[in-house]
Amino acid sequence: MTGISILKERKKQIYQKGAEPFSITCGKHSLAGSVSQRACVFCGSRVVLYPIADALHLIHGPIGCAAYTWDIRGALSSGPELHRLSFSTDLQEKDVIFGGEKKLYHALIDLIHEYKPKAAFVYSTCIVGIIGDDVEAVCKKVSRETGVETLPVHSEGFKGTKKDGYKAACEALFKLVGQGSVDNISPYSINILGEFNIGGEAWIIKDYYKRMGVNVVSTMTGDGRVDDVRRSHGAMLNVVQCSGAMTYLADMMKEKYGIPYIRVSYFGLEDMSKALYDVAEYFSHNPEIMTCTQELVRYEISRIYPELQKIKTAVKGKRAAIYVGGAFKAFSLIKALKYIGINVILAGSQTGNDADYEVLRDMCDKGTIILDDANPLELSKYIIEKKADLFIGGVKERPIAYKMGIGFCDHNHERKTPLAGYSGMLNFAREVYLTVTSPVWQFAR
Amino acid sequence: MNIAEKQEYTATKNACKLCAPLGASLVFKGIQGAVPLLHGSQGCSTYIRRYLISHFKEPIDIACSNFAEETAIFGGGANLKIALENIRFQYSPEMVGIATTCLSETIGDDVPMFIKEYKDMHKDLEIFPLVHVSTPSYQGTHMQGFHAAVQAAVNDIADGKNGKDSTLINIFPGMVSPEDMRYLKEIFKEFNLSHMMLPDYSETLDGPLWKEYQRIPQGGTKVSKIRNAGSAAASLEFGTILACEKQSAGRLLEKKFDVPNYSLGFPIGVNETDKLFKVLEQISGIPMPRIYAQERGRLVDSYVDAHKYVIEAKAVVYGEEDLVCGLVSFLSEIGIVPVICASGGKSGFFKDRIAEIIPGCKEKNIQIIDDADFTDIENAAKELKPDIFIGSSKGYSAARRLNVPLVRVGFPVHDRVGGARLLHLGYRGTQQLFDRITNTIIEKRQESSSVGYSYM
Numbered sequence: 066m067t068g069i070s071i072l073k074e075r076k077k078q079i080y081q082k083g084a085e086p087f088s089i090t091c092g093k094h095s096l097a098g099s100v101s102q103r104a105c106v107f108c109g110s111r112v113v114l115y116p117i118a119d120a121l122h123l124i125h126g127p128i129g130c131a132a133y134t135w136d137i138r139g140a141l142s143s144g145p146e147l148h149r150l151s152f153s154t155d156l157q158e159k160d161v162i163f164g165g166e167k168k169l170y171h172a173l174i175d176l177i178h179e180y181k182p183k184a185a186f187v188y189s190t191c192i193v194g195i196i197g198d199d200v201e202a203v204c205k206k207v208s209r210e211t212g213v214e215t216l217p218v219h220s221e222g223f224k225g226t227k228k229d230g231y232k233a234a235c236e237a238l239f240k241l242v243g244q245g246s247v248d249n250i251s252p253y254s255i256n257i258l259g260e261f262n263i264g265g266e267a268w269i270i271k272d273y274y275k276r277m278g279v280n281v282v283s284t285m286t287g288d289g290r291v292d293d294v295r296r297s298h299g300a301m302l303n304v305v306q307c308s309g310a311m312t313y314l315a316d317m318m319k320e321k322y323g324i325p326y327i328r329v330s331y332f333g334l335e336d337m338s339k340a341l342y343d344v345a346e347y348f349s350h351n352p353e354i355m356t357c358t359q360e361l362v363r364y365e366i367s368r369i370y371p372e373l374q375k376i377k378t379a380v381k382g383k384r385a386a387i388y389v390g391g392a393f394k395a396f397s398l399i400k401a402l403k404y405i406g407i408n409v410i411l412a413g414s415q416t417g418n419d420a421d422y423e424v425l426r427d428m429c430d431k432g433t434i435i436l437d438d439a440n441p442l443e444l445s446k447y448i449i450e451k452k453a454d455l456f457i458g459g460v461k462e463r464p465i466a467y468k469m470g471i472g473f474c475d476h477n478h479e480r481k482t483p484l485a486g487y488s489g490m491l492n493f494a495r496e497v498y499l500t501v502t503s504p505v506w507q508f509a510r
Numbered sequence: 511m512n513i514a515e516k517q518e519y520t521a522t523k524n525a526c527k528l529c530a531p532l533g534a535s536l537v538f539k540g541i542q543g544a545v546p547l548l549h550g551s552q553g554c555s556t557y558i559r560r561y562l563i564s565h566f567k568e569p570i571d572i573a574c575s576n577f578a579e580e581t582a583i584f585g586g587g588a589n590l591k592i593a594l595e596n597i598r599f600q601y602s603p604e605m606v607g608i609a610t611t612c613l614s615e616t617i618g619d620d621v622p623m624f625i626k627e628y629k630d631m632h633k634d635l636e637i638f639p640l641v642h643v644s645t646p647s648y649q650g651t652h653m654q655g656f657h658a659a660v661q662a663a664v665n666d667i668a669d670g671k672n673g674k675d676s677t678l679i680n681i682f683p684g685m686v687s688p689e690d691m692r693y694l695k696e697i698f699k700e701f702n703l704s705h706m707m708l709p710d711y712s713e714t715l716d717g718p719l720w721k722e723y724q725r726i727p728q729g730g731t732k733v734s735k736i737r738n739a740g741s742a743a744a745s746l747e748f749g750t751i752l753a754c755e756k757q758s759a760g761r762l763l764e765k766k767f768d769v770p771n772y773s774l775g776f777p778i779g780v781n782e783t784d785k786l787f788k789v790l791e792q793i794s795g796i797p798m799p800r801i802y803a804q805e806r807g808r809l810v811d812s813y814v815d816a817h818k819y820v821i822e823a824k825a826v827v828y829g830e831e832d833l834v835c836g837l838v839s840f841l842s843e844i845g846i847v848p849v850i851c852a853s854g855g856k857s858g859f860f861k862d863r864i865a866e867i868i869p870g871c872k873e874k875n876i877q878i879i880d881d882a883d884f885t886d887i888e889n890a891a892k893e894l895k896p897d898i899f900i901g902s903s904k905g906y907s908a909a910r911r912l913n914v915p916l917v918r919v920g921f922p923v924h925d926r927v928g929g930a931r932l933l934h935l936g937y938r939g940t941q942q943l944f945d946r947i948t949n950t951i952i953e954k955r956q957e958s959s960s961v962g963y964s965y966m
Contacts, residue, residue, distance in 0.1 A: 069723060072596055095552055097576040098593030099600075105553025123521060127612050127647035129529030131522070133557035136907065149907070150885075155522040156648050161616055171519030191551050191613040192648070195582060222551035223577040223613060441571050442600055445723040460560050464569040470719050509719055 069446040072099060078437040080422075082429050089422045091437040094226065100440040102388070102461050103415045107190055108134075109230020110220035112478060113310050114186050114237065115148055116140035116261050117289035121182035121213075123152045125169050125200060126190025130222075131155075138478045139263040142288050147182055156192065166198050173207045173215060183291035185215040186237060194221030214291075216240055227390070228309065228416050235314035238285060238294060242318060245292055247299025251280040253348050256300045256324075258315055259307030260331070262287025263478055266485035270331055273341055273365075273486065277357045279348065285311065298322040302347050304329055304340070309391040309416055330393060331485035332493075333401030338362045365487035372491060373405065376498045381406035383454040383501050388413045388436065388444055388462055389476060392421030398457060398476065399428050405494050410451035413439050441465050454501050470509025472500035523885035526828055526904065527854025529647035530655030532558045534609035535572050536685065537659035538641075540709025542730035543604025545597050547573045549590055549621060550611025565922040565929045566688075566715040568727070573597050577613060586614050587624045594628055594640070601725045605733050607659065608642045615646035639733060641666045651855050653830050656685050657752060657759075660708055663736055664759040670740025670767040679793060680739050680769065681707045682747035682759050683935075684776065684832055685921060688716035690935045697936065700801065701794040706735040706742065708759065716930040740767030744793050746786075749832035750775045754859040776836025777935050778943070779843045780809060786936070805937035812941065813844055816948045819966070821845035823951050826891050828852040828882065828901040829920045831860045833934070837900060837919070839867050840940055846947070849876055849894045856881035884908050897951055903929075915950045919943065 071079060077090040095101035107124075111134050114122065124131040131153030142148065154172050156165050169187065177185060185207070189200050204215040216237045220230050255274065260267050267287035274281050282300040283293035303315045303326035315326035327347065329340035345358040385407050387398050392414040399409050412425050413436030425435050434447045445465050448456055456466035459477030466473040474496050476484065482496070483489045531548050535558055538546035548555045555574035562570045573596075575581075575589040590608070597606055610621060625640045643662040645655040660682055683694060691712035698705045713729025739745075745760035752758055753773035760771035777786040783806070787798050798806075823846045827837050831853040838848045851864045860880040865871050871878065877890050888908035891899075899909040899916040903924040909916040923929030933939040956963065 069600075069725075072600060074596075094578050095574075095576050096592070096596060097589045098547070098573045098596030099576075100555075100571045100573050101552060101576070102556070103552055104556040105551050108553050108556070127529060128522060128525050128527060128651075129532070129554065129557065129612075129647045132525045132528050133561050135524060135904075151522075151524050153522045153525060155525070156612075158646070158648050161612075161646075161648050168519045172521035175520050191553075191577075191582075191611070192616055195613060195616045222553045223582050224579050441569055442723070442725065445569075449723060460563055461556070464563050464567060467567070468569050468720050469723065 069442050071443065072096065075099060075443075079443065080426070080435045082426055082433045082435065083431040087423070087426055089435060089437060091417055091419060091422060093438065095438055100442070101438055102440060103438060104227050105222035106225050106227065106230040106233065107188060107220040107222045109227035109310075110188055110218045110234040110237075111230070112138070112261075113231055113234035114218065114286060116142070116286045117186075117291060117294075118142035118148045119145040119183040119290050121147060121152065121176055121180055121185040122188070123154070123172060123176060123185060124188045124190060125154045125156075125165065125193050125198070127156045127192060128153055130188075130190045138261070139481050140261050140287060140478070141265050142262075143268070144290075147180055152176055161192060161196055164196060164198055165193065166203050169198065169200065169203050170207060173203070174211065177207070177211045177213050177215075182213060184241065185213060186218050187215060188218045188220045190220070191222040194224060214241070226416065231310040232313050235311065235317065238314055239317050241291060241294045243295070243298045243322065245295030247296055250282055250296070250299035252301060253278060253351060253354065254280040254282050254300045255302045255304050255344060256282050256297045257284040257287075258303055258305045258326070259311035260284050260287045260485075261307070261478060264481050264483035266331065266483040266489065269483055269486040269488060273361060274344070276361050277341065277345060278351070278354050279344060285314070298324065300324060302326065302344065304344060306331055306340075307391060308393050328393075330397040332394070332397035332489070334366060334404060334487065334490055335400050336397045337486055337490065338366075369487050369491040373494055376494045377405045380498055380501055383407050384410045384452055385455040385457060386411035386444070386448045386451065386453040388439060388456070388458040390415045390459070392417035392425060394476065396424060396428060401490060401493060405497065407455070407497070409433060410453055411436065411447050413437065445469060455497065470506065472503070472506070474500055522883045524904075524907075525854055525883050526852065526887065527651035528561070530645035530650055530652060530658070531609045531611055531647060532561065533652035533654065533656030533685065534607065534643050534645045534659035536562065536711065537656055537663070537709045538607030538609070539570065539714055540711035540730050541605055541607065541663065541736070542732045543726055544730065545571065545573055545601050545603045545606050545726060547575065547593055547597065547606050547608045548611055549575045549586055549608055549619065550613040551577045554611045561922065564924045567927070567930070568715050568717070570715070571601075571726075575614075582613065582617060585617060586619045587627070590621070590624045591628050591631070603638050603726065605639045605641060607663070608640060609645045609655065609659065610643075611645070612647045615644065639667055653685065653832070653855055657755070661757060661759045661762060663708060664739055664762055667733060667736040668739040668763065668767070669737055672738055672741045674743065675704075675741045676743045677702065677794075678704050678706065678738075678742040680742045680745040680760070680763060681705050682745065683707060684748045684752065685830060686748075686935060687921075687932050688712040688930045689933045690939060693933060693936055693938060697790070697802065700799040701790045701796050703790070703794050706739050707731060708736060708739075739763055740769060742769050745769050745771045746774060746789065747771065748774055748776050750835045750863045751831040751855070751857050751859050754863070755857065775839060776832050778836035779840030779940055780806065780937070781843060782836060782839050783936050783940065802937060805941065809937045809941045809944065812944060816944075817845065819952055820948055822847060823898060824849045824894060824896040826850040826852070826887060826894075826896045826899045826901070826905070826914070828887055828905060831855040831857055831863075831880070833920050834860075835863050835867060836934075838864055840943065842868055844944065847874065847876070849896055850879065850887060850890050851876065852879040852882040852887045852890075854882055888912065897954065898947065900947065915954050917943075917946050917950050
């Protein structure tokens with residue numbers, strides 16, 4: 066037991082399953098001084114648009130925001146790699162006083178001239194919101210003069226939470242949608258939304274759909290291309306993987322272009338298979354697709370099944386804590402961990418909503434701690450109290466686990482290994498196995 | 511468009527610097543019982559935590575006053591007080607270091623007034639020191655934030671109430687590694703000197719596992735020692751650039767409490783390290799202890815053994831201005847030509863300092879670039895065909911594209927383990943750098959040999 070007590074204002078954001086009645090507060094602005102693990106609006110926009118590899122991403126503000134997001138994610142590209150560079154207007158004091166519009170304009174003109182991008186995104190940071198630069202007007206002017214569409218992203222850090230940043234990114238993307246030709250798009254076609262090609266995950270998923278006979282018009286935004294987004298309204302179905310980030314765009318596309326969407330997850334055998342079957346189901350007027358899907362799922366699972374069973378024997382009964390950005394990711398992780406015999410003793414997210422937490426409650430075993438917008442003290446308290454062997458989260462959670470002598474697996478956008486799809490599940494299980502069976506823990510506890 | 515105007519505004523491409531609140535946060539992490547608090551948006555603290563974690567691989571709790579839109583409009587006073595209350599409740603700090611971000615600076619939050627109001631709220635309690643430092647990210651780099659935080663801590667806490675202590679020295683090491691700090695402390699001990707080192711994150715950011723969760727990692731400069739800094743026999747501060755700045759913690763103590771201030775370069779290489787030891791001998795009256803004489807001797811011995819492998823090798827050196835000056839001084843001692851000396855800083859003193867270290871650098875076609883970003887460095891390096899890159903991990907992509915090996919020094923080291931345990935300073939640190947650099951050059955030559963060889 067640790068002597069860490071919970072801040073009064075945060076007590077309602079923590080729930081232990083079994084305690085009645087179920088109630089958890091969420092969707093709140095983070096409490097000042099609580100050392101939240103959350104980021105900001107800018108971060109939300111940046112993560113969504115980041116993998117568009119042939120676009121210019123210019124961060125309008127002082128240097129920090131750009132420096133801290135330089136080549137930070139494992140979003141791979143099969144072609145151009147403009148997204149891996151970090152561009153900033155690097156505002157100085159005089160720009161703050163006199164305004165940064167001129168600087169922004171010249172930076173854009175220079176960069177567009179040098180890198181010839183397909184489009185440019187301009188991210189507004191906190192200070193731009195305060196000094197009131199008319200980013201919209203500068204973008205319009207630059208679009209007109211260069212012929213390269215320049216899109217403002219309204220991502221001032223303080224104007225909400227990371228979720229509002231997702232929305233701003235969706236709005237910028239939506240401006241591109243509908244501009245391209247929809248010629249030669251197959252009637253069995255989809256867009257994948259909220260897939261970021263971490264470690265090449267989009268390639269794995271696209272290969273599955275290809276084998277099913279389904280054409281992928283655009284992945285938003287993994288291995289993204291501006292022209293693909295422009296013609297994405299020609300697809301028959303939107304498949305939304307990271308629902309927190311992209312449902313807003315799916316909704317807008319449904320309303321304007323009549324494209325329906327389904328929510329999926331590509332993580333774990335169960336959810337991965339369901340994601341493929343749901344698409345096959347949607348195109349059920351072509352039964353061949355379903356036949357191919359069944360074959361694919363059977364083939365892929367049989368390939369990894371023997372090794373998964375071996376891993377299961379080795380890790381069975383271990384206890385895991387999960388703290389991730391989106392709640393949807395937590396659902397898949399719980400299922401995948403259960404599949405290899407691991408018990409989940411803590412599940413939390415930075416941005417879950419009421420419905421998400423109800424799902425989490427239903428999925429979790431009695432006694433599991435459910436956390437909204439947690440901080441290092443709470444996380445460390447519960448991983449010790451609940452005797453976790455393994456923590457799954459992102460970079461900011463890693464040292465919390467390690468310092469307490471607990472194993473850790475990354476499940477964020479900075480990792481290098483694909484965890485999506487069937488081969489991804491095997492990668493995940495292997496990593497869990499290597500983590501919990503490492504001999505180093507003998508010195509740690 | 512006016513051409514001159516166009517040249518005036520080019521975007522920063524892959525910055526070779528970070529923002530001021532990061533430097534301030536790092537300083538506060540090196541004070542015992544201190545919690546850093548960024549007054550601004552949540553993202554600033556999260557990004558900075560994330561960035562520092564990747565280098566130090568330790569939990570790094572940085573609180574934030576979590577601005578929302580209405581805070582930005584009506585001011586951050588209420589949020590700051592809530593944040594302080596929550597920090598008090600959860601962390602029981604011995605100090606809170608408040609660094610402002612570009613957001614709170616621009617809306618003009620009066621943080622000293624907020625602090626006063628907060629103290630007034632708690633007249634019944636003995637409230638921990640609240641050190642405030644102004645760190646708008648549009649002014650300077652993380653180094654300005656770092657030095658400003660050191661200065662603010664000294665300015666706000668040191669009181670000079672105790673008499674003089676002839677065995678006490680203040681040391682302001684600058685942004686060095688935890689291993690550097692541990693080594694410095696070992697040196698002072700050998701000279702029978704007690705010290706106040708600010709900051710000291712040698713334990714807080716590079717410590718053993720915890721059995722019980724510690725709200726604030728153990729270690730760091732004691733607040734009571736900072737309070738006592740006016741009693742020291744001398745202050746030492748590292749950095750030839752810092753020496754040119756108008757104000758520094760050492761100079762502040764000199765002015766306020768008559769503590770003599772010794773401005774030294776980063777002690778890297780024989781020459782600069784000799785200067786440090788000379789000062790220590792002078793202050794303590796003790797000649798260089800044998801262990802360091804031996805270290806110095808071994809270092810010079812290794813210089814001789816390996817001089818042919820490094821002479822006229824061309825290096826690209828980049829990082830914080832003071833670190834680069836130190837490295838360049840060392841490289842010049844062994845005949846490596848730092849063909850590019852670059853820093854994202856723009857104190858205005860960098861070019862002159864480097865020119866002093868390398869006489870005739872113009873004729874030698876040595877490029878000194880301040881306010882540099884990595885695209886500038888890469889473009890210059892393309893022409894100059896260097897043999898080696900020496901700097902942080904952030905030069906990796908440029909070095910990779912140019913197929914030049916990179917020796918990682920300084921901060922950040924994001925793509926290797928052990929960044930916190932890199933030793934740069936003193937004879938021992940130089941020895942390690944020398945061996946790494948020499949062996950990297952040898953390895954490159956060995957690998958590009960068509961036949962391979964097993965003796966040098």
